[in-house]
Amino acid sequence: MTTAPAQDQRRLLDVQALDTRLAQLAHRRRTxxxxxxxxxxxxxxxxxxxxxxxxxxxxxxxxxxxxxxxxxxxxxxxxxxxxxxxxxxxxxxxxxxxxxxxxxxxxxxxxxxxxxxxxxxxxxxxxxxxxxxxxxxxxxxxxxxxxxxxxxxxxELAEIDSEVAAVTAQREQAVAGLDAGLVALYERIREQQSGLGAAALRGRRCEGCRLELNPTDLERIRTAPADEVVRCEECRRILVRVPESAS
CATH class of the missing domain: 1.10.287.1700 (Helix Hairpins)
Structure with a gap:
């Protein structure tokens, strides 16, 4: 079982958002x-x-x-x-x-x-x-x-590259101090899952695969310790529990 501070897990969503933006910029640069x-x-x-x-x-x-x-x-x-x-x-x-x-x-x-x-x-x-x-x-x-x-x-490329540099700097700050094991797991999953390694759990839905969890898995995740790193049973991405997931 992988564990990491709950705060680090929530900060991981910020890292994911920045990585998603970098991927969007790379796609825009190519196309x-x-x-x-x-x-x-x-x-x-x-x-x-x-x-x-x-x-x-x-x-x-x-x-x-x-x-x-x-x-x-x-x-x-x-x-x-x-x-x-x-x-x-x-x-x-x-x-x-x-x-x-x-x-x-x-x-x-x-x-x-x-x-x-x-x-x-x-x-x-x-x-x-x-x-x-x-x-x-x-x-x-x-x-x-x-x-x-x-x-x-x-x-146009210079404009994109300027934003890439800014987002990359933000990412470095966002990753700094995060649990090393959590980051390593995230990077590995992100490489396997088309750039998306962590997603929020909102209500019953995994924001990564957009599927709803079954009641058994949902109950297990909700009752798991706050520092346990849980993963979606469908897409295997890291599921980050946020306040909205309790609704």
Whole structure:
């Protein structure tokens, strides 16, 4: 049979209340909404980073296509300039000049085709640049949002940590001087019972498991010596008899 001063047993409820508050603060620290917001934001940032790599690759590829198309058009244009100068000079036989005329017509058609290709590639280049710019803008916006969320998270965590420090100091004071055997039993039960090692007995009900004691157990507890540490038969937590339990 474990015994401890009745006053120490009642003070144990204060310790339990502080431990419960510490558990609540730890849960709140883990489940702050800002954590989920940051997680979602970081996921989007990673997605945008990947999309931006792809967009820049596309823009680079299209830029090379455009450079080649411009080169092809320029080559045909220069060839046409040379042929026209030759034709306008009048040097050569009639057959040669007629051949130059046909070639100029062919070069004209070829240049028109290449310019159509160039125009289509230019449109694609504009679209690729716009897509890249949009992603770069979003990337910058997300970075700003992330900074704000991190600042908010840090502020909220600092507030919680400050309260944790204050409650921890109160707990140290509450535990100081309590019967060592009682505290050891409480800690062991608390570890086994999801953080709740002691509960008040109010009327016929254990405040730990919220169940009512049967008349036999209730009578045994009420008649037990004041320094006897009694436990709930259902949840095995320490039952602390308080004045209300006599009602």
């Amino acid at each position: 702050l909404p800002v954590h989920a917001e940051l997680e979602a934001l970081e996921a989007r940032r990673a997605q945008v980073d990947d999309q931006l790599v792809a967009a820049r690759t596309i823009a680079s590829d299209v830029a090379r296509e455009l450079a080649k198309a411009e080169s092809d058009v320029e080559q045909v244009r220069q060839r046409a300039v040379r042929d026209r100068q030759h034709l306008e000079s009048g040097h050569g036989s009639a057959k040669d000049l007629q051949g130059l005329q046909h070639e100029l017509e062919s070069l004209g058609r070829r240049q028109a085709e290449l310019e159509d290709v160039q125009l289509a590639i230019m449109e694609r280049a504009e679209q690729a640049a716009a897509a890249q710019q949009a992603l770069e803008t979003e990337q910058a916006d997300l970075a700003v949002q992330a900074e704000r969320l991190v600042a908010r998270r840090d502020a």
